[in-house]
Amino acid sequence: MKKLNPNVSLMLFAAPALIVYGLFKLLPAVLGLFYSTTDWNGLNKTYNFIGVSNFIEIIGDQYFWNSVLFTLKYVIVMVIVANVIALFLATMIESINRGKGLFRTVFYMPNMISMIIGGYMWMFIVTKVLYYMADNWGLTFLDQSWIGDPRYAFIAIIVVASWGSVGYLMIIYMAALQGVPTSLKEAAYLDGASGWQTFWAVILPMIRHAVTICVFWTLNSSFQVFDVIYSLTGGGPGRATQSTALNIYEEAFKGNIRYGYATAKSTVLFVIVLIITIIQLRIMSKKEQEA
Amino acid sequence: MRKKKIIFNIFVYTFLCIAAIFCLLPLWMALVNSFKTNGEMLTNVMSWPSRLRFENYVRTFDKMNYMRSLFNTIFLSTLSVSVMVVFSALAGWKLCRTKTKLSSFILALFIFSMLIPFSSIMIPLYKLVLILKIKNSLIGLSFIYAGMGVSMAIFLYHGFVKSIPIELEEAAAIDGCNAFQTFFYVVFPMLKPITVTIVITNILWIWNDFLLPLIIISDNKKYTLLLSTNTLFGQYSSDWTAILSALILAALPVIVFYSIFQKNILKGISDGALKG
Amino acid sequence: MKKFLALSLVICMVFLTVACAKEPVAEAIATPEQPREAELNIMMSIPQFMDQWDTYVQQFEAKMLAEENIKVKVNLEMPSSDQYESVLQARLTSDDAPDLFTLHSNNIGTYNKAGYLTDLSNEPLAAKIYENVKATVSVDGKLLGVPIESQAWGVLYNKDIFEKLDLEAPKTLSELKNIVNILKENDYTPFMLAYQEQWVPQLMTALTLGGKVSGDVPDWVDRMNNNEGSYSEVSDIFGPIDLIMENGTIRAMEVGSEAGAADFANGKAAMFVQGTWASGTIMATNPDMKLGVFALPVNENEDCTSVNLSTSTTLAVHPDAKEMELARMFANYVLDDQDSAALFQACSFNPLATSHTYQPASWVADASSFVAAGKSYKDLVLPSAVTDEQGKLLQEYYVKTITKEDFITRMDEVYKNSNK
Numbered sequence: 001m002k003k004l005n006p007n008v009s010l011m012l013f014a015a016p017a018l019i020v021y022g023l024f025k026l027l028p029a030v031l032g033l034f035y036s037t038t039d040w041n042g043l044n045k046t047y048n049f050i051g052v053s054n055f056i057e058i059i060g061d062q063y064f065w066n067s068v069l070f071t072l073k074y075v076i077v078m079v080i081v082a083n084v085i086a087l088f089l090a091t092m093i094e095s096i097n098r099g100k101g102l103f104r105t106v107f108y109m110p111n112m113i114s115m116i117i118g119g120y121m122w123m124f125i126v127t128k129v130l131y132y133m134a135d136n137w138g139l140t141f142l143d144q145s146w147i148g149d150p151r152y153a154f155i156a157i158i159v160v161a162s163w164g165s166v167g168y169l170m171i172i173y174m175a176a177l178q179g180v181p182t183s184l185k186e187a188a189y190l191d192g193a194s195g196w197q198t199f200w201a202v203i204l205p206m207i208r209h210a211v212t213i214c215v216f217w218t219l220n221s222s223f224q225v226f227d228v229i230y231s232l233t234g235g236g237p238g239r240a241t242q243s244t245a246l247n248i249y250e251e252a253f254k255g256n257i258r259y260g261y262a263t264a265k266s267t268v269l270f271v272i273v274l275i276i277t278i279i280q281l282r283i284m285s286k287k288e289q290e291a
Numbered sequence: 292m293r294k295k296k297i298i299f300n301i302f303v304y305t306f307l308c309i310a311a312i313f314c315l316l317p318l319w320m321a322l323v324n325s326f327k328t329n330g331e332m333l334t335n336v337m338s339w340p341s342r343l344r345f346e347n348y349v350r351t352f353d354k355m356n357y358m359r360s361l362f363n364t365i366f367l368s369t370l371s372v373s374v375m376v377v378f379s380a381l382a383g384w385k386l387c388r389t390k391t392k393l394s395s396f397i398l399a400l401f402i403f404s405m406l407i408p409f410s411s412i413m414i415p416l417y418k419l420v421l422i423l424k425i426k427n428s429l430i431g432l433s434f435i436y437a438g439m440g441v442s443m444a445i446f447l448y449h450g451f452v453k454s455i456p457i458e459l460e461e462a463a464a465i466d467g468c469n470a471f472q473t474f475f476y477v478v479f480p481m482l483k484p485i486t487v488t489i490v491i492t493n494i495l496w497i498w499n500d501f502l503l504p505l506i507i508i509s510d511n512k513k514y515t516l517l518l519s520t521n522t523l524f525g526q527y528s529s530d531w532t533a534i535l536s537a538l539i540l541a542a543l544p545v546i547v548f549y550s551i552f553q554k555n556i557l558k559g560i561s562d563g564a565l566k567g
Numbered sequence: 568m569k570k571f572l573a574l575s576l577v578i579c580m581v582f583l584t585v586a587c588a589k590e591p592v593a594e595a596i597a598t599p600e601q602p603r604e605a606e607l608n609i610m611m612s613i614p615q616f617m618d619q620w621d622t623y624v625q626q627f628e629a630k631m632l633a634e635e636n637i638k639v640k641v642n643l644e645m646p647s648s649d650q651y652e653s654v655l656q657a658r659l660t661s662d663d664a665p666d667l668f669t670l671h672s673n674n675i676g677t678y679n680k681a682g683y684l685t686d687l688s689n690e691p692l693a694a695k696i697y698e699n700v701k702a703t704v705s706v707d708g709k710l711l712g713v714p715i716e717s718q719a720w721g722v723l724y725n726k727d728i729f730e731k732l733d734l735e736a737p738k739t740l741s742e743l744k745n746i747v748n749i750l751k752e753n754d755y756t757p758f759m760l761a762y763q764e765q766w767v768p769q770l771m772t773a774l775t776l777g778g779k780v781s782g783d784v785p786d787w788v789d790r791m792n793n794n795e796g797s798y799s800e801v802s803d804i805f806g807p808i809d810l811i812m813e814n815g816t817i818r819a820m821e822v823g824s825e826a827g828a829a830d831f832a833n834g835k836a837a838m839f840v841q842g843t844w845a846s847g848t849i850m851a852t853n854p855d856m857k858l859g860v861f862a863l864p865v866n867e868n869e870d871c872t873s874v875n876l877s878t879s880t881t882l883a884v885h886p887d888a889k890e891m892e893l894a895r896m897f898a899n900y901v902l903d904d905q906d907s908a909a910l911f912q913a914c915s916f917n918p919l920a921t922s923h924t925y926q927p928a929s930w931v932a933d934a935s936s937f938v939a940a941g942k943s944y945k946d947l948v949l950p951s952a953v954t955d956e957q958g959k960l961l962q963e964y965y966v967k968t969i970t971k972e973d974f975i976t977r978m979d980e981v982y983k984n985s986n987k
Binding site (some may be wrong): 006007009010011013014016017018020021023024025026027028029031032035089092093095096099103105106107108109110112113114116117118120124125127129132133136163167168171172174175181186209212213216217220223224246247252259262266269270274277 | 313317367390393400401405414447
């Protein structure tokens, strides 16, 4: 039998995925890129080709850069908070003997619900239940302006977003933790290592790949954060909690409806995310190789 | 030593219970309040319903065309995920096993596209749908989902394949299996743990996705559960109890699905661990 | 075979004609041709009235079959109002436009320029619409849509509280201040604040700008459109805005429009800057509520104290509609002499055409009395980016992250940008 050229057989296997992906993701993205060089308002049948002037305008767009800053802040906090909580929960559940399945089901539950729906459920809690607790149970620390004060609104957003994403991360971490052979843990225990030491020195290196996946996933989804903020604060008060995705959405579908300009903005967002991700993957894969 | 273990356990269980309550709080509040009348809810959101009223559910069940929407959603998510899993397992495995420049390029292409914001492809995508004449087609929509989901799935498969030994595949090749046979009889079964994760996360994504079907499906006979729920949002905008009952109805199948599937995940993951 | 069919058809017809002579009921069956089949796609942004419109569409289908011998299948779509505009845009730009669709009357100019609206001036419906409403949906004398939800609105108030304290609707800002003081002395919260959604605080700018511009600076919008005006000319608007914000309910940013309407109905505050469209929620929460409407004063000039006339939902016909005739017939049917009144009443819309003979609700009559007295103005048509920005900045002004001066400079900038 003739041995196939590796690239040919690779293409054979990758073709189905490449076709659907190229057709439904790459092609529209390229078309979108094309629109970013036009002044199309998403409505008119005709539009003009205006080169890079959309991109030049972005440089001076204060609201856009504020939303980028907000998104960066959100991403950093989410990557840390969500992953620490998820890993912590996963380790805790793995350390107990009874009720593993139950806790896992419960913690994963929020992931099953659309963030739009979850967001509205939380809205109900934030605007009704918390104040009820504050007024009737004397829990006055809950009596904050959870939507109106930018600081508290940020906390509320982080809490709700973590609520919605920790379960997924936890599942990945648990899958990785179960892949750590018990014999290794026992060996560490016999060597007299404490729980923390075992975790840092034995377990963490073994699940480094899961950490890469989870951080990558959080990073990626946080940069596009939309649903939570949309349903909770709508980006308000004013623009205080406006993420970049929300800023782009508003540009494309609200107000002046500048679709060309909005796609130019999403191109910029894409480039920012790309750079950050490349850096992150470089660091992570280097560490993975070292370990 | 034993005492320390008990104290540790008490701490762990207490912590987990608090976290669990926090997780379930919104669902619980939605459930409790969906049995109340609107007036009852407005007076006290924390109270028990004075009696179990199913009126809200009866009303919304009918309005949502519940059974039809449920069927559509099941059909859509099953087909999308099947296509996605087969396509991306094939690609992910081969990409990992082939060490050429082309393979790194293709992998990079898949991964980078994960960062493309949906809002920037929405309108071009819609135009494409019209050209391909797959508007209002659940099958067409499945392939769109597959196209949008393969990159993450390939990324996960690629990572997982790295961790399984190549020897088995080599043995299969020596035994005379061609590449496709090797894949389906040797590799794919070993990918089960990550496949389970991929299936679950993607079913939930598609189940809960809203904007894409909203644009592509306009025929209400083909509405998904969330689209049907959405029409209720508008109709009952001032009636929270009805909306909450619709939210619970929309979430119920997933909760049931998950509680059944739970065992399979455990089994799948432990199987994978044993063989790895 | 064909001959046999034709023959039997003739026999049937003869038979039926004879039968008709005796029984006029059989007329409908006598129609010789098979009904033509047709489809009509309609997209609307008012899902809260899905039931009523479903019924109306069925009536239309029956009417078409009976009168025109057309078997119409109407596909009525109502996406949630949040998503409505993006869905509509995607459809319009992808040559997949619905035959009829709704839009806000302030967008008529933009959509008209893009060529998505049909001139309906020569349709029978044009003669039925009240003149002041017609003005809100016309551009250059061309009627470009069928008004559906149209209202005169100002500030909603609780008539029971006002009567109890012997208060009357204010004509100037100082009278309003006086009312606020009396309310506070009697332990009432003057204003309901519900600022969670940006469009609600925006209503304050809609009213104050409208009043100020119509009474004092009628050419302001024109000059703004030519980059020759400034918000500093209308800084009077902060008189009532400050008064409202300083004397309102707490936790305003956490209260949505629906919750605000319910709270207002339960007597939490005496006044609520909100349109009459909130009456549905208010009356459902408290059926005994006595609801009134007054015009919001802006300053001491009584000419500025008028109600706002606007048409928030308009049904337009797409010029490329496949079934143009049917689409026009549906547009006309919306204001049908026989059936329209029942529909508008069922949706509790305000009467806006001669075919609407029902008695409007008391608060509608309140607002209409301002219109009758000539104390009304047509809702200002500002670029929608400007309207959105006003809502955002008012939220920020309320949480005190910006000052009055910031508001004015930023609004001037945004207005200039949208003139580009």
